[in-house]
Amino acid sequence: MLSPLVSLPQGLLIKVFCLFGADTMRDVGLLLLILTIPNVADAGECRAPDGQAGKAGEPGITGRDGRPGARGDTGDPGATSGTSDVPKKRGPPGDPGSPGKHGSKGHIGQTGPIGETGPYGPQGQKGHSGQGGGLRGRERPAFSAVISTGRRPSYGPIITFDRIITNEGACFDHVTGKFLTCKAGWYYFTYNIATGGKLCIKIMKNNVKEAGFCDVAATTNSQSNYQINSGGVVLRLKKQDQVYLEMVSEYNNIYGSDDVNSVFSGFLLFPDQ
CATH class of the missing domain: 2.60.120.40 (Jelly Rolls)
Known part of the structure; x- marks a missing residue:
């Protein structure tokens, strides 16, 4: 029974094996024969049918932010609008800001030297006579x-x-x-x-x-x-x-x-x- 198979070309013999499968090859001698055949073709010539596509996996956890990138180069200065000979007008003043907080009270400084006595002021006018409210009699x-x-x-x-x-x-x-x-x-x-x-x-x-x-x-x-x-x-x-x-x-x-x-x-x- 083995001799007819042995006489087949190798390519045809491999196809026969793939067609029947190893489970249907009851003859142990046939299996041994095939394993001893030199220069067996690539397994790709005997490829099983594709399986069904699996389900997509769940999204992974968001990764950490990357490090800040390097500072970019300074850009070119913008073009000046208008004629340089025309004087520029000052814009309206902005709204005043909120008053700042009072600072802490400073230390009292040292007393300065006493100044010189100033000149006397002009003499005042004579007052009116009193009503004589003192003791009497x-x-x-x-x-x-x-x-x-x-x-x-x-x-x-x-x-x-x-x-x-x-x-x-x-x-x-x-x-x-x-x-x-x-x-x-x-x-x-x-x-x-x-x-x-x-x-x-x-x-x-x-x-x-x-x-x-x-x-x-x-x-x-x-x-x-x-x-x-x-x-x-x-x-x-x-x-x-x-x-x-x-x-x-x-x-x-x-x-x-x-x-x-x-x-x-x-x-x-x-x-x-």
């Missing part, structure tokens, strides 16, 4: 009384006076020699009493001694040399308080004349509120 008491004669007006311990120089508010009585406080406040009292011998004077307030002064005049050839016994004091007085001068017994030599006067004075410094 008994609201601002002040007095001065004198002894102008060699004879004292009285012979008691309280010194009295024969003439009034000033008596603002009429608070001093020269007959009794007493100042009667007509407005409470701080007062200043002073006296200058001439003497030709021994003299001691006390400044009294409501029968109480506030201050005392003594003096003795020197004598020459049985003639007296007159001198001044002086004193003063500041007192705070209530309304109706009394202030006066009083002599010490046996030291009561007072002198007064037209040329040599003995004076007692007092006035309000400032009132109580």
